[in-house]
Amino acid sequence: MSVFRRNGNGPEPSVDFEVADPAPPPPAAPARVSAAWAGSCVAALILVILIAFMLQNTSRVDVAFLWLEGSVPLALALLIAGVGAGLVVAVVGAARITQLRRRPSSGPG
Template identity: 60%
Template sequence: MSIRLRPTLNAPSDPPTAVPPLSPAEPLATSLGSRVPRTRTGAAWLGICVAAVLFVVLIVFMLENTSRVQVSFVGMHGNLPLAMALLVAAVGSAILTMVIGAARITQLRRLSRRQRR
């Protein structure tokens, strides 16, 4: 019978190797390995960049769709720009999706708690 241990963050799986001293011309990434660790800050920065690009696309979309359309919803009637009507519909569907997702997450958490007991 053999026991297999899982590596932890404090105990490296490989024995430590000597890191050669850095020369000024040598970049840090090539001396320590070609992978740069991923961090939460890096992920947040990427998310902000993607959001900024999406906002630019949204602004261009709204500027190109300024013609007014007639909208009827649950007995209400009105005129508003096409881009605004589509934006309201998209935000409404996103909120509906989040409510349904939150209900499903709550349902799964309750089920998980019941199975643990």
């Protein structure tokens, strides 16, 4: 018995319609593990490049900073300068993030 008939008499009405294919599932969001893996690969590549750079620049240079003076390999001097610059950027970034988190939110209304 069909839901289209009120009683058992008479022919069933024909219904022509196409069943649509279900929508494809949305693409999966990138996982944190895949981002960590990609970051690790990039870090390993940078480390290999840094090691090659340090092995090629072993000549000693004279360095003077404030009251300190010394002679260090060129690669080490540049590495220390790069790490120092990175620390300055990290401190300034952390200060800015802290400043933004302490700001009261101005929500609607």
